[in-house]
Amino acid sequence: MSNKPVSTKIDLSNLKAGGFIKERGKDLFTVRLRVPGGRMSVPRLKKIAEVAEKFGGEFVHLSVRQSIELININFKDFDAVVEELGEATQKVASCGARVRVPVACGGCEYNPNGLVDTQKSALEVDQKLFGTATGHHKFKVAFAGCPFDCPKSATNDVGFQGAIYPQLDKDACISCGLCAKNCVPKAITMGADNKPVFAEKPCIWCGDCAKVCPTGAWSEKKRGYTVRIGGKWGRNPLVGTLFATFLPEEKVVDFIAAVLEWYKAKAESLGRIRLGDVIIREGASALLDHLRKQFPDNAVAATIPPQVIETQVGIRS
Amino acid sequence: MQTIDLRGVGCPTNFVKAKLALEEVETGETAQILLDDGEPVKNVPRSLKAEGHKLLGLRQSDEGHYVLELEKVEE
Numbered sequence: 280m281s282n283k284p285v286s287t288k289i290d291l292s293n294l295k296a297g298g299f300i301k302e303r304g305k306d307l308f309t310v311r312l313r314v315p316g317g318r319m320s321v322p323r324l325k326k327i328a329e330v331a332e333k334f335g336g337e338f339v340h341l342s343v344r345q346s347i348e349l350i351n352i353n354f355k356d357f358d359a360v361v362e363e364l365g366e367a368t369q370k371v372a373s374c375g376a377r378v379r380v381p382v383a384c385g386g387c388e389y390n391p392n393g394l395v396d397t398q399k400s401a402l403e404v405d406q407k408l409f410g411t412a413t414g415h416h417k418f419k420v421a422f423a424g425c426p427f428d429c430p431k432s433a434t435n436d437v438g439f440q441g442a443i444y445p446q447l448d449k450d451a452c453i454s455c456g457l458c459a460k461n462c463v464p465k466a467i468t469m470g471a472d473n474k475p476v477f478a479e480k481p482c483i484w485c486g487d488c489a490k491v492c493p494t495g496a497w498s499e500k501k502r503g504y505t506v507r508i509g510g511k512w513g514r515n516p517l518v519g520t521l522f523a524t525f526l527p528e529e530k531v532v533d534f535i536a537a538v539l540e541w542y543k544a545k546a547e548s549l550g551r552i553r554l555g556d557v558i559i560r561e562g563a564s565a566l567l568d569h570l571r572k573q574f575p576d577n578a579v580a581a582t583i584p585p586q587v588i589e590t591q592v593g594i595r596s
Numbered sequence: 597m598q599t600i601d602l603r604g605v606g607c608p609t610n611f612v613k614a615k616l617a618l619e620e621v622e623t624g625e626t627a628q629i630l631l632d633d634g635e636p637v638k639n640v641p642r643s644l645k646a647e648g649h650k651l652l653g654l655r656q657s658d659e660g661h662y663v664l665e666l667e668k669v670e671e
Contacts, residue, residue: 391642457654
């Protein structure tokens with residue numbers, strides 16, 4: 280009989296992508312599962328429930344960024360948990376200075392408010408950019424399907440908000456006035472001829488006019504994402520500001536990659552710093568000019584730095 | 597023409613009631629639906645349009661409610 284201690288074998292490559300988070304006390308970890316856009320197939324949900332029951336505590340936690348977290352997982356069970364979840368289909372989610380799993384609303388397939396397919400965008404970003412090391416700090420992306428913006432897109436490093444630019448076919452209009460009535464920012468009013476008059480400036484591109492129009496006289500001229508950059512929450516919140524409009528859905532990954540490229544280069548030697556704070560240091564036009572080179576049709580003419588939110592606790596020097 | 601009076605009925609009950617009432621209307625027939633101002637007139641026409649019905653007109657009555665006229669389209 281040997282008294283030699285038994286050493287635990289763990290495949291450390293499973294830890295590299297992050298997603299194993301140490302809990303209070305001894306040996307126990309939270310395993311954060313990757314649920315891009317918050318969409319989870321029912322069979323996968325069942326599988327996760329089985330694994331949670333076998334290895335975890337009495338509950339799972341639904342994180343504020345739409346992932347499912349298995350609680351009270353003993354580190355000795357890491358490999359078994361990864362194996363049983365089926366690593367290929369259910370990768371654990373990241374933590375640390377990486378591109379995080381994107382958050383998204385339900386999108387446009389079943390939600391009548393959704394203007395763009397946020398689920399598709401979230402999945403694409405997750406597949407192509409998830410886990411990319413930033414070298415500096417975390418990097419969060421969110422997709423909102425419309426300007427109601429349930430996912431609070433502007434509180435992310437890059438936030439996307441679905442938008443449509445409306446156009447009117449006057450001949451198809453029956454002068455019901457519903458568009459003017461529904462237009463919250465009052466971009467549409469009824470003219471003397473009892474037809475709608477559109478003012479461009481107040482319009483937030485929510486598409487309510489097209490959604491409510493009984494005859495389809497209002498329709499979309501163009502569609503895409505309104506993009507705000509440099510947001511974050513936490514101790515010193517910033518709200519991201521406008522860098523691009525009507526960005527086509529198929530350009531989302533390239534756009535984020537261009538932002539990441541600038542972030543990596545400009546934050547060199549600054550240590551652990553979020554994108555918004557780098558923009559404040561460098562000036563918003565530095566990033567805007569960089570993006571305009573690759574996205575001339577979508578970059579805005581000018582913008583402002585991320586907006587500091589006064590939390591009223593702790594005086595910032 | 598059948599009149600479906602949904603005044604005083606809130607969302608989304610008014611839409612469900614409109615759907616049930618339209619089951620009794622022949623395809624191709626027109627019906628008028630009375631809707632309150634505010635959320636009902638914002639939501640119900642849009643939802644009925646999404647169901648595939650053909651919206652023919654919408655006007656505000658002197659009493660303030662709206663009269664929506666539509667043609668029933670086969671489900």
